[in-house]
Amino acid sequence: MNAAPGAPGRTLRIAAYWILPSLVCLVLYWRGLRAWFRADDFAWLGAGLDVRNFGDLLRILFVPAAQGTIRPWSETGFFMAGYKLFGLTAVPFRVVIFATQFINLALVASIGARITGMRAAGFWAALLWVVNGSLVEPLGWVCTYNQVMCGCFLLLAFHFLLRHIETGRGRYYAYQWITFLLGFGALETNLIYPALAAAYTFLCARKYFRRTLPLFGVSAIYVAAHLAVSPAQKGGVYAMHFDGSILRTLATYWTWSVGPTYVYTPLQLPDWMLPVSIGIVTLGLAAFLAAKLRQGYGVALFCLLWYLAAIAPVLPLPDHMTEYYVFLPVIGLCWLGGWGLAAAWCAGTATRAAAVALAALYGLMGVPEVIAGTKWNYQLTVRARTAVEGVARAHELNPGKAILLDGVDTDLFWNSFPYQPFILVGADQVYLAAGSQQRIAAHPEIGDSVRFVLPMDAAAQALERGELVVYDASGPRLRNITALYAAIPRETKLPERLDASVPLNAYLLGPEWHQIDEDHRWMPQRATLRMGAPKRPGEKLYLGGGTSSELLQKGPVMVSVAVNGMALPPATIRRGEESFELSFPLPDAMVGKGEMNVAVEVSRTFHAAPDPREFSLHFGVFEVR
Amino acid sequence: MTHLLWDRRAAGLWLIAALALAACKRKETIKVQQTDEEGPRMASTVHTGDPKSDTQLVSGFYGIEQNSWRWTAQRFSVVLRPPAGGAQRGATLNLQLTVPDPTIARLKTVAISANVGGTMLPPETYTQPGQYTYTRDIAPNLLGSEAVRIDFQLDKSLPPSSADARELGVIVGSVGLDAK
Numbered sequence: 001m002n003a004a005p006g007a008p009g010r011t012l013r014i015a016a017y018w019i020l021p022s023l024v025c026l027v028l029y030w031r032g033l034r035a036w037f038r039a040d041d042f043a044w045l046g047a048g049l050d051v052r053n054f055g056d057l058l059r060i061l062f063v064p065a066a067q068g069t070i071r072p073w074s075e076t077g078f079f080m081a082g083y084k085l086f087g088l089t090a091v092p093f094r095v096v097i098f099a100t101q102f103i104n105l106a107l108v109a110s111i112g113a114r115i116t117g118m119r120a121a122g123f124w125a126a127l128l129w130v131v132n133g134s135l136v137e138p139l140g141w142v143c144t145y146n147q148v149m150c151g152c153f154l155l156l157a158f159h160f161l162l163r164h165i166e167t168g169r170g171r172y173y174a175y176q177w178i179t180f181l182l183g184f185g186a187l188e189t190n191l192i193y194p195a196l197a198a199a200y201t202f203l204c205a206r207k208y209f210r211r212t213l214p215l216f217g218v219s220a221i222y223v224a225a226h227l228a229v230s231p232a233q234k235g236g237v238y239a240m241h242f243d244g245s246i247l248r249t250l251a252t253y254w255t256w257s258v259g260p261t262y263v264y265t266p267l268q269l270p271d272w273m274l275p276v277s278i279g280i281v282t283l284g285l286a287a288f289l290a291a292k293l294r295q296g297y298g299v300a301l302f303c304l305l306w307y308l309a310a311i312a313p314v315l316p317l318p319d320h321m322t323e324y325y326v327f328l329p330v331i332g333l334c335w336l337g338g339w340g341l342a343a344a345w346c347a348g349t350a351t352r353a354a355a356v357a358l359a360a361l362y363g364l365m366g367v368p369e370v371i372a373g374t375k376w377n378y379q380l381t382v383r384a385r386t387a388v389e390g391v392a393r394a395h396e397l398n399p400g401k402a403i404l405l406d407g408v409d410t411d412l413f414w415n416s417f418p419y420q421p422f423i424l425v426g427a428d429q430v431y432l433a434a435g436s437q438q439r440i441a442a443h444p445e446i447g448d449s450v451r452f453v454l455p456m457d458a459a460a461q462a463l464e465r466g467e468l469v470v471y472d473a474s475g476p477r478l479r480n481i482t483a484l485y486a487a488i489p490r491e492t493k494l495p496e497r498l499d500a501s502v503p504l505n506a507y508l509l510g511p512e513w514h515q516i517d518e519d520h521r522w523m524p525q526r527a528t529l530r531m532g533a534p535k536r537p538g539e540k541l542y543l544g545g546g547t548s549s550e551l552l553q554k555g556p557v558m559v560s561v562a563v564n565g566m567a568l569p570p571a572t573i574r575r576g577e578e579s580f581e582l583s584f585p586l587p588d589a590m591v592g593k594g595e596m597n598v599a600v601e602v603s604r605t606f607h608a609a610p611d612p613r614e615f616s617l618h619f620g621v622f623e624v625r
Numbered sequence: 626m627t628h629l630l631w632d633r634r635a636a637g638l639w640l641i642a643a644l645a646l647a648a649c650k651r652k653e654t655i656k657v658q659q660t661d662e663e664g665p666r667m668a669s670t671v672h673t674g675d676p677k678s679d680t681q682l683v684s685g686f687y688g689i690e691q692n693s694w695r696w697t698a699q700r701f702s703v704v705l706r707p708p709a710g711g712a713q714r715g716a717t718l719n720l721q722l723t724v725p726d727p728t729i730a731r732l733k734t735v736a737i738s739a740n741v742g743g744t745m746l747p748p749e750t751y752t753q754p755g756q757y758t759y760t761r762d763i764a765p766n767l768l769g770s771e772a773v774r775i776d777f778q779l780d781k782s783l784p785p786s787s788a789d790a791r792e793l794g795v796i797v798g799s800v801g802l803d804a805k
Contacts, residue, residue, distance in 0.1 A: 088656060389658035396657055407679040409688060425655045439688045471660065474676035479661040481680050487667060488704045489774050490683060 017119070021109060021126035022102040025139075028130065028367070031374040032140035033098060036090045036381035039414065040143040041079075042388075042421035045088070048080035049423070068230025073185040074146035088388070088424060090381075093142050100148045101139060105130065107155035108331060114162050115204070115299050116339040125331075125338030128359070131366040132334070133261040134327040136373035140381075146187040147327045153183030154193055154328065161197050161212075165205045173211065180215060184222060189328060191219040192309045199305040203298030237445045240316035249318045253311055257330045258282055258362065260369035261323040267368050277361050284358040285333065288340040300339070306332025337362070384415045390471065390478030392425035398469045402429035402462060402504055404454055406481065407474030410441040418447040429503065433470065433485075434459065451621070454504060455495030462504045494595040496532035500619040520546065520618040526601040533593035534586050534624050541598070543582045545620030547573065551606045558603040559617070563587070563596050573617075586624065598622065667706040667772055670719075670801025681705065683774065687791055694723070697794040699782035703775050707768035708804035716768055716802040718746070718775065720759040723796040728783060729754045735795065736780040742767045748780075763802065773802065 026033070037045065051057050060080070061072040069075075078096070086092045105126045112122030129135070138147040157179040164172035176197075183190035194215035201209040233239050255263050259278035292300035310329035314322075337359070344355030387405070394403050408417070413432070416422075422430040431454035440449045454462075462468035463486045470485040471478040498505055500513070500521045510528030513521055541561065551557060552575040560570045561584050568584040590596055602616035671678040673686060674693035685701025708716050724735055729752070737759055738748035746761040767773065783793040 386658060389656055390660050392655050393657035393660045397660070397662070407676060425657075435684055472677065472680060474679055475661075477658060477661055479677075480664050483664045484667055484680055487772050488680065488683065489770075489772055 017109065017123050018106055021105040021123070021130055024127060025101060025105060025130045025135075026098070028370050029098075029135065029139045029374055031378040032136075033091075033094045035094070035140050035378045036385040037088070037142055037421075038377075038381045038384040038416070039141075039419055041141070042384075042416070042419035042424060044075055044079035044143055045083045045424055046420060047076055048083060051080070064226075064229045068226050069188065071146055071185065071187060073182070074149040074187060075143070077185075078145060078149075079142075090142070093145075097139060097142065097145050097148055100145075100152050101135075104148065104151045104155055107152070107159055108334065111155060111159055111162065112335045112338050114166075115200070115302070115335065116342070118339065118342040120342035120345065121335070121339040123338070124341040124359075125334040128334040128337045128341075128362065129331060131363050131370065132257070132326075132330050133366050133369045133373060134256065134324055134330055136261070136370060136377060137324040138327050140374055140377035144324050147324055150183065150187035150189050151328050151331070153179055153186050153190055154196070155331070157183065157193055158196060158200070161200070161208075165201070165208055177215075181218065188222075188226065189310065189313055191222050192313065194219050195309040196306055199309065200299075200302050203302050203305075237320040238317065239319065241318055242316055245318040246315045249315050249321065250311065252321060253315075253326050253329070254282070256323065257307070257326045257333055258285065260365045261326075261373070265365065265368050266372040274365065277365055281358055281362050281365075284354070285336055285340070288343075289336060292339075300336060303332045303336040303339075306335070380411060380415050383412050384421065386477060387412060387416050387473055388421045388425060390473070391422050391427050391430055394469060394471055394478060394480070395422075395425065395427040401466075402431065402454075402468045403427060404431050404433050404459055404468055404470045404485075405473045405478075406433035406436070406470060406485065407472045408432055408436050409439055409474070412473060413440045413449055413452075414443060414446065417449070417452050431459075431502075431504075450497060451499065453497075454502070455497070456490055457492040457494055458502070458504045458508070460490070460492050461507055467504065494530055494532040496535075496624040498529060498531045498622045500529070500622065514613060514615075517618070520620060522613075522615050522618045523600065523602075524614040525605045525616055526599065528597060528599045529622065530595055530597055531622055532624060533590045533596040535591065537588040537591055539586055539591075539624055541568070541584045541586055542623045542625065543584070543600070543620065544580070544623070545617050546579045547617045548606065548608070548615070549575070549578055550608070551604065551616065552576075552578065554604065557616070560601045560603075562599045562601075563590060564593075565597075667704070668801075669706045669708045669803070670799060671703060671705065672799045673797050685777075685794075686797070694796050694798045696791065697777070697779075697797055698792045699779050699794050701777050701794065701797070703777075703800050704772050705775065705800070705802045706771065707773055708802055710804055711763075711768035711802065712765055714805045715765045716763045716805060718759075718761045718763050718800075718802055720777070720800045721756070721798040722759060723756050723798070724751045724754050725796060726754040728793070728795070731783060732781045734781075737795070738778050738780075740776045740778070741773060762805075768802075775800070 047060055051060060061076050062070060064070050078093075082093050082096075108129055109122035109126040112125035113119045114122075116122070138144045157176050160172045160176035160179060163169070164176060180190070180193050183193065194212060197212040197215055198209060201207075201212050255278050258281045259274060263274050263278070265274060289300050289304060307329045310332065311326065314320075314325045341355050341359055344351045387408075391403055391405075403422075413436075417432065422428065432449065432452045434453055434456040437449045437453055442449075459468060459470075463470075463482070468482075469480065470482045472481045494508065498508055500509060501516055501519050503516060508530045509521075512527040513523055515521070541563070543559070543561070547557075552573065556572045556574045558570050558572055559582060561568045563586065566587060568586070571582040571584065573580055573582070600617075605614045605616045607613070608615060665677065668678075668681065671681045673682065673695040674689055674691075676689060681704050682695075683702040683704055685698040687696045687698070689695055718739065718741075720737075720739075722737070728735060734750050734752050736748045736750040739746040739759070739761065741763055744764070744767055746763075749757075749759050751757060779794045785792055
């Protein structure tokens with residue numbers, strides 16, 4: 001890459017070739033660089049809090065998560081190392097993300113130039129990728145770094161394959177293998193690499209095709225292991241559907257790939273304009289693809305196959321369509337588009353004008369959405385930061401007191417509470433004010449806002465005892481409204497949902513209960529509590545809790561519940577049901593009683609030496625519904 | 626320079642430096658954002674479009690829409706501070722509400738009533754869509770405390786539907802107790 005003497009223009013062009021896509025990336029996504037954390041980020045940041053020894057570290061890094069994912073480089077390791085070194089300072093995380101993406105852009109340019117034989121094609125491919133709306137979250141939301149890192153592994157492995165083909169040197173083949181194997185630590189999508197390598201060699205370097213086949217073995221083993229750890233889900237948003245929905249999902253992802261995500265633009269445009277624009281860009285790409293295939297360029301088909309291979313793993317998930325799922329697939333289309341632009345530039349004026357018009361159309365669809373998307377993401381992180389760092393200050397001013405947040409809306413809630421961000425600033429007792437759940441849109445696939453609500457009665461009791469402070473979270477900074485909140489007369493009644501592990505609910509529990517043990521509370525053989533009675537006939541009392549396998553070793557245990565002295569039909573917990581939800585039909589006579597006394601008794605207990613206490617079940621939630 | 630970087634001794638130094646950096650224990654400091662600790666006073670009039678009104682909108686109000694108003698459910702309650710001299714002269718309750726077209730189209734009429742400290746205030750029935758003020762006098766004996774809870778009730782509401790999962794009553798812009 002050294003410039004020839006006396007050719008400063010060439011040096012400049014070379015510099016622009018490599019730097020310009022990254023610069024444009026920085027200009028478009030600068031808000032991503034300044035953004036903070038939100039949502040899942042907090043769960044990952046807290047992943048290392050339980051690490052006490054090297055064994056814990058290995059377990060967290062390499063034991064598959066609930067969904068069967070093992071992402072030690074891009075998630076667990078990335079967040080744990082970042083949090084250990086920089087705490088809740090987001091900038092270092094962002095620098096790593098952007099640096100990785102700059103490498104990706106250089107690789108896209110380099111590979112694009114190699115496979116098409118036109119340097120300009122690589123440059124335009126990198127630029128086309130930069131203006132695609134699918135980059136908003138990978139560059140703005142830390143927990144989607146796995147996409148950026150996976151892209152790096154895929155592109156680098158493919159780069160080494162190309163170098164191997166170009167030079168015939170075995171070391172590049174080995175580098176490809178090493179990169180491919182390491183890529184599994186970034187994202188499961190890495191398993192598509194053999195298909196990419198095989199497709200390219202089959203179409204463009206047949207001699208090397210057989211050398212790519214062993215790669216499939218690794219992917220097959222990975223898939224088998226993944227399914228063994230996390231069997232395919234039959235229900236919920238992650239349920240896989242192998243039917244006509246695959247084509248519909250593909251069609252939708254296609255519109256997000258060549259047009260803006262969700263076919264949304266912040267510009268005031270007639271409704272027909274975006275679909276028509278997407279259609280025009282699609283036709284342009286298809287025409288160029290057909291022309292190149294007619295000329296015998298198999299690599300054009302490879303570009304399309306890259307797209308299809310990279311999108312294939314998410315096509316059976318029609319209920320979990322996510323904007324950044326096209327982040328990696330669109331690279332293939334960008335190579336095709338970049339090639340088209342470069343080729344058209346060398347053709348006649350009309351072809352050149354048509355290609356520029358198509359690229360402009362694509363850019364005009366993408367850029368406004370990118371700007372709006374990065375702004376939206378940035379503002380969400382700012383709101384999360386205000387809440388988390390505001391709670392940190394409130395906790396500092398009121399040590400030992402629980403914190404109640406009022407005025408939490410849908411965006412703030414779903415980007416903070418479910419992921420336990422407040423533990424990261426040392427505040428482990430932060431609740432939603434009663435009634436907040438009515439203002440928070442439901443997302444059952446993520447969780448239930450009700451479990452964070454402190455019942456009004458418990459809040460009133462805690463305020464009287466001076467154990468609670470109340471802050472309004474609706475503004476640009478938290479506002480202490482404790483006095484105002486306490487002064488407001490409210491209907492207080494015992495809650496119909498009682499979380500026994502919440503310290504502020506302790507006044508509703510009988511004296512038999514043991515102390516809180518992290519996120520649950522054990523009971524001896526018998527324990528009592530008070531809670532709200534049913535409002536409607538037919539409601540049941542649900543007990544959500546768990547026990548130790550030690551209790552169930554000697555056979556099932558019977559759980560008896562009495563309400564106001566009336567015994568309800570007992571339930572049984574058997575081996576394998578260490579985590580349970582039991583339901584007990586409530587007598588209609590309890591309706592409208594206001595409150596009820598509940599007694600729970602278990603047929604057997606166990607001891608955990610050397611602890612002299614008697615244990616049976618731990619809770620958990622008692623709920624009437 | 627290249628030689629220096631890749632010289633064995635230099636590489637050893639780089640390694641030691643990297644390990645030392647990794648071993649450095651980060652000073653455990655938690656960044657905090659200032660909070661507004663001077664608590665607000667209870668207001669005699671609340672504008673439902675103001676996020677700060679949340680605390681006084683005790684129940685039955687949905688989220689702010691278009692930065693200016695909220696839908697209510699069939700029952701909704703607010704807590705207001707009586708105006709100065711209210712305990713001697715009484716006050717006027719003013720509820721700025723809108724009865725939307727779809728409500729009248731489906732329900733024909735909507736009647737609103739209010740309850741202050743167990744005393745029912747006379748209802749008002751609306752038969753046409755539009756903006757209204759529900760105004761009632763409040764007797765001094767109901768305004769003796771620092772905070773007065775006012776419970777509103779509609780005789781009918783739009784039930785949850787596929788278009789909107791909420792039970793919808795009327796649209797409220799503000800509610801206040803004004804001095805007489």
